[in-house]
Amino acid sequence: MASKSTVSQACRIENTDFYLHAHTALISHQRILIISLYDKNKLRNKEKDPLFRIFMTKEEYITQDFCEEKPVWRTGRMEHLTESTWYKKIEISCCDDRSAAVLNRFFSYLNMEKLSPVDKLIKGQKRIMEKRLEKKHQRENSKIDQKKREVKKLPKNFMDWIDETAMAHSRYIYYQYSRKKYMDGYCTHCHSDVKVSGVKHRKIGVCPNCGKKVLFLAAGKATRILDHGEAVYFQKTKKGFVVRFFSIYKHYGKHYRTPEIRTLELKRIFYEDTKCLKYEWRNFKQTGEMRWCAGWDCYTFYDAACYTANLEKVLTGTPYQYCAIKQFADRYEGAGVNVPYYLKRYGSKPFIEYMVKAGLYHMVEELTQPWYFFGEYNQDGKNLLEVLGVTREQFRFIQQNDMYSFEFRTYKKMLSQKNCEIPEDFRSFCQQYERDISLILELMQYTTLHKVERYCSQQTTEKQPYFAVMRLWRDYLRFAVRLGYNTKNSFVLFPKRLIQAHDHVADVVQKIEEKELREKMKLENERAKSLLEKYRKIYSWTDGGLSVVVPEDLFSIREEGHTLHHCVANYTQDVADGKTIILFIRRNSELTKPFYTIEVTDESIRQCQGFGHCGSTEEVKNFVDAYEQKVLKPLKLLAQAVS
Structure with a gap:
């Protein structure tokens, strides 16, 4: 417990945050430093219990934390426990001269006479922590070094392969x-x-x-060319194999006949059955020492050339024996492979092997990238036809074009459409309409690709570019189908003046929709009549120059929204269903002119909006507050009493 003098200091001195009491005790023939740490604010409230109690020798320390309901043991340093940082310095003082003398005597081995007793304690803990960390690092490094011994030397022709391939x-x-x-x-x-x-x-x-x-x-x-490349080398180990990743730099200077090639091995991944152990060459724990570190995955090798001379031998007897990565890496000279993702995806999508052997390299390139997330493949398929969901003839077309995933999805969409022709130069077609593929496919439901392109080209002007014409024509055809026009008739399908034809059918559709909407609102209005009459007796109110008016019908709510340019017109069905209540705020001098609109739900105002969703003025705000207090609050209390 803190002494009376310590409590007195806490009440008198402002600059100190914590007070420290120190003494030593002989426990099991070992001298132990025991430190009690008190919080100034608690001392001022006559709470004399310590916040922390630190037990310390020259080799170790541990802290008893009394901040929780039950004491907790902690290994953190005093600085961290008191939340002292470089921008928030916590001041700690000794309770008395005796505590200072105990600290000076205990930490005499530090040979730092100029430091204060508290700083010596901080320094002593820091030194112990550094030794702890050093031992921990030694244990980690010994494991890493043991793993490193499994890696053998590179073959003699490796640098020649780097340069050539x-x-x-x-x-x-x-x-x-x-x-x-x-x-x-x-x-x-x-x-x-x-x-x-x-x-x-x-x-x-x-x-x-x-x-x-x-x-x-x-x-x-x-005079100065610097090229960068990436390479991957597979090597057999006792429990599996290791994949080694190299970053390559080739520098051509004035002496371009003898360019300089530098390789830096940055990453190693050990594959041992289902295990995957990763190591990277980097700054170890921010200590400044460059060495192999475990558990990192920061370097990315998405496009690395793969040394394939020993690949079959290395992968034999492993889960990746039939993954076909050698054939994929040899698809052309220096071909890039994302090896970690290739092996990872092969585990979940073994049909990658079939794709590689069928020459669908572009699909595999995308499947083995981290950003790929599409699921257009049937993973349960027994063969490639079932995986892709196509016939033999369709598969041959996919194989001939070596399709990308986007091209394959487009091809499947075209197959699902009736009478949709497949362009001969399929890749050029996909590249041209990549951003508007759904648009062109929708137009191709009505006619051929050739006629679509010819008609859109004829209608194109400076104000209406090619793709804008396509969208305009698409909208025109949608309206025409809704109106029951015969789109097989070329006069309907290819109007000479597209803009005028579009505007005409859009106007007709708008009138039909307006008519349908009014018919619908008539039915809703019949349901809402009795509710609005009931609301008129309950919610109508006048105060000063403003009044709360209940709408005559749903049409007046719709007109309110159009006049004030906000979205209350969409609330008519909810009003008819009794889900919400719409009320108008009017000036008494202009009771028919829209001013503000309020929505009431559960006898509380949900929103109050004026023209263009503008906020309430001071006058309206005061009126709404009074309305809520004098009208809505009593109704709410009454509803609660009844329930």
Whole structure:
């Protein structure tokens, strides 16, 4: 318990937040420092119990927390328990000179005479925490280092493969510009001198010696080129295999004949049956030490070239033996693979193997990306036809076009429409109408793609571009179908003046809808008559220059919404059903002119709105408050008493 002098200090001194009492005790032949920490505000309220009690040796400390109903043991430092931060400094003082002397004597091993007793305590805890952390890090690192020993050396031809295949996109012909027909050049891929003609800087072409696609660079202009690539290498381990990820940089400077290639291994994933252990090369626990760290997943390798020479041997006997990743990685030279997601998706979507073997590479590319979420595939299908839900003939068309997922979804939609022709150049069609695919498919229900494009092109003007015409025509056809027009008649289907035809049918449909709405409102109005008459006796009220008026009928509510430009016209059905009550606020001098509208539900005002959803003026607000107090509140109390 805190002493009287400590309580007296807390009442007199403002700058201190906590008071500290320290003494030592000999427990099991070990000298223990025992610290009691008191909160100033509690001391001022005559609460003498300590907030925390710290037990400490030179090697360890632990804190007893009395803030909860039952004492709790904590391992946090005193700074953290008192919520001291760099922007909020907590002041802690010793209760007496004896406590200060105990702290100075106990922490004499720190050899920091200039520090205050409390700072020595903070420093001592920090040193113990650092030793704790060091031991913890040593345990973590020993496990990581043990795992690292399972990784073997890279094959001798790995760097050659990096240059030849993984960096296949980094191929150039540097040429010396001259006005001669043939200029001297050098191919960085086949490492040979060549003669080139008719080339331009940064234009794509083909090397006359090796026949590979290259980018032509003028030697005088391209003095510094830095290319980046990614590579993946599979390696066998005792329990499975490890996938190693490399970041590659290839630098072409003035000496472009001898470019510099640097590789940095950043990530390793160990696959052991169903386990997946991830490690990354990074700053270990923000200590400044660069080393392998466990459990990280920050580096992304979405498009890495895959070393396939040993792939079949590595995957044999693993759950991924038949995943077909080798065939997918070899689809073209230096092809990118998102290996972690490929293996992950193969676990849930094994039909990826069938897709790769069928040459549906674009679908697999999308399926193995983290952003893919579409579910157009039947995962329970026994073969690829069942997975895709198509016939053999349809599958051959999909296979020939090597469709993307979007193209496949579009193709399935077209198959589901009657008499919908499939364009020969299907990819160009999908690219052209990608953003408006539902629009073009809807128009193709009425006629052929060729006629749709020809008609829309004829109607296109500066004010009405191509896709705007398509949307206008789509709306016109919807109206025409509703009016019962024969859309198979070319006179109806292809009006000469589309805008005038659209406006005409839109006007007719609007009149029909208006008529239907009025008929509907007549029926609702009959139901609402007795309710409105009842409301008129209960809710009508006048005070000063304003009055609350109950609507004559539902049509007047609709007119109110149109006049004041707010949405009360949509509430007519709820009024007829008795779900809500709509009332008008009028000036006594202009009882027929719309002013404000209020909605009442459960004898409470839900909203009060004027022109264009504007808020209440001071006059209206005072009136509404008075109405709620004098009319609605008594009704509410009466309803509660009855219930």
